[in-house]
Amino acid sequence: xxxxxxxxxxxxxxxxxxxxxxxxxxxxxxxxxxxxxxxxxxxxxxxxxxxxxxxxxxxxxxxxxxxxxxxxxxxxxxxxxxxxxxxxxxxxxxxxxxxxxxxxxxxxxxxxxxxxxxxxxxxxxxxxxxxxxxxxxxxxxxxxxxxxxxxxxxxxxxxxxxxxxxxxxxxxxxxxxxxxxxxxxxxxxxxxxxxxxxxxxxxxxxxxxxxxxxxxxxxxxxxxxxxxxxxxxxxxxxxxxxxxxx
Numbered sequence: 001x002x003x004x005x006x007x008x009x010x011x012x013x014x015x016x017x018x019x020x021x022x023x024x025x026x027x028x029x030x031x032x033x034x035x036x037x038x039x040x041x042x043x044x045x046x047x048x049x050x051x052x053x054x055x056x057x058x059x060x061x062x063x064x065x066x067x068x069x070x071x072x073x074x075x076x077x078x079x080x081x082x083x084x085x086x087x088x089x090x091x092x093x094x095x096x097x098x099x100x101x102x103x104x105x106x107x108x109x110x111x112x113x114x115x116x117x118x119x120x121x122x123x124x125x126x127x128x129x130x131x132x133x134x135x136x137x138x139x140x141x142x143x144x145x146x147x148x149x150x151x152x153x154x155x156x157x158x159x160x161x162x163x164x165x166x167x168x169x170x171x172x173x174x175x176x177x178x179x180x181x182x183x184x185x186x187x188x189x190x191x192x193x194x195x196x197x198x199x200x201x202x203x204x205x206x207x208x209x210x211x212x213x214x215x216x217x218x219x220x221x222x223x224x225x226x227x228x229x230x231x232x233x234x235x236x237x238x239x240x241x242x243x244x245x246x
Contacts (some may be wrong), residue, residue, distance in 0.1 A: 008185040008230045008238060011035075011175065013041035015116035017045045019039030021094060021106055021144045022121050023136040024076035025054040026202045030216075032119060033081050034071060034188035034195025035237040041191065046119075047085035048078055049109040051102070051140050052093035058208040063093070069204050077129050081194055091140075098139040106147035108139075111165035119173055120144040122179040122240065137178070144175050148244050172232055172245045174209040179240035185231040192235040 022028055028036065036046055054070040055063035068077065071088060078086050091107045095103060096171070110118065123141030127133050150156045152169030178246065188195065196217050200206070206216060227236035 002096070006230065007044045007232075008182060008227065008236070009241075010231070011186045011239060011241065013039070013042065013044075013183045015056070015172075017018045017113070017115045018119055019047050019049055019110060019115040020119040021049045021051075021109065021140065021147075023051050023140040024049060024093065024203055025058060025070045025077070026199070027059075027137070028119075028122060028177075028203060029195070029199035031078055031179075031195070031220060031237050033077070033198040034191045034224070034235070035186040035193040035239075036119075037187060037191035037198070038188055039082035045155075046056045046083050047113050047115075048074070048083055048087070049090050049106070049113070050074065050086070051091045051096060052136070053088050053090065053194070054093055056093040057205055060208060061204070066204075072203075073125065076155045077198045080198040080201060081191075089159065094136065096136040098142050100141040103147050103150055104160075106143050106156055107150040108160055108163070108165055110147055111150035111168045114168045115171060118144055118148055118174045119239075120174055120176050122176045124180060126180050127178065128180045131223060133178070141176060145242060148174060155213060157220065172243065174242040174244060175239040177239055177244065179238075182227070182238035182240050184241045185227050185236040185238045187228075187231060187233045187235075188224065188237050189228070189234040192221075195237075196220060205243070213241060 030055040055067040121137045224235040227238040
């Protein structure tokens with residue numbers, strides 16, 4: 001059986017709090033937002049943590065002007081799917097590097113929010129039939145996985161204790177979106193339209209993409225239908241589930 005036709009397992013939903021850690025505004029809206037809408041509808045608490053403000057993402061707009069625009073669009077997009085807690089780490093867009101500063105920043109966020117799961121970007125360099133994964137995505141995806149472990153170890157980033165951020169070993173799974181090797185999926189048939197509405201809140205960004213913007217909703221529908229076929233529903237969001245407990 002080919003990978004494309006293999007069935008996906010349901011993402012377990014026996015958790016209460018999640019932290020979504022991504023690189024840029026709009027990263028979550030390209031798929032995961034529909035799943036997040038489902039989960040907030042179940043009463044789950046979800047917060048967003050963005051490494052950058054996406055300030056390098058609009059060619060016609062200088063970063064100092066794009067930064068507040070993209071932050072405002074991300075907050076509006078989050079509100080559409082029931083998320084009000086959105087934080088930006090203020091790291092530089094487009095030149096993120098995997099390493100201790102990025103791990104520390106995400107570790108601090110995990111300790112602040114104390115989630116049961118982390119929703120992240122794929123840490124894999126390959127992608128699902130398209131160009132290689134973005135460098136910022138790879139860096140944040142990998143750092144988020146390591147930060148889950150760091151968050152539970154009081155002897156890593158010990159200065160966080162001085163800031164009142166106690167260890168949090170409570171994350172049991174990282175769910176990565178955009179992975180070329182998905183293992184699980186979420187039925188978003190009832191919330192797919194809210195995911196699309198969330199993406200449309202990135203008006204300045206999508207306008208900056210020009211003709212490519214018109215393909216955004218069609219692209220999401222193709223991906224959601226494909227994942228849905230593998231789950232046995234109309235629309236689904238696929239994730240690679242990375243367990244971090246034995």
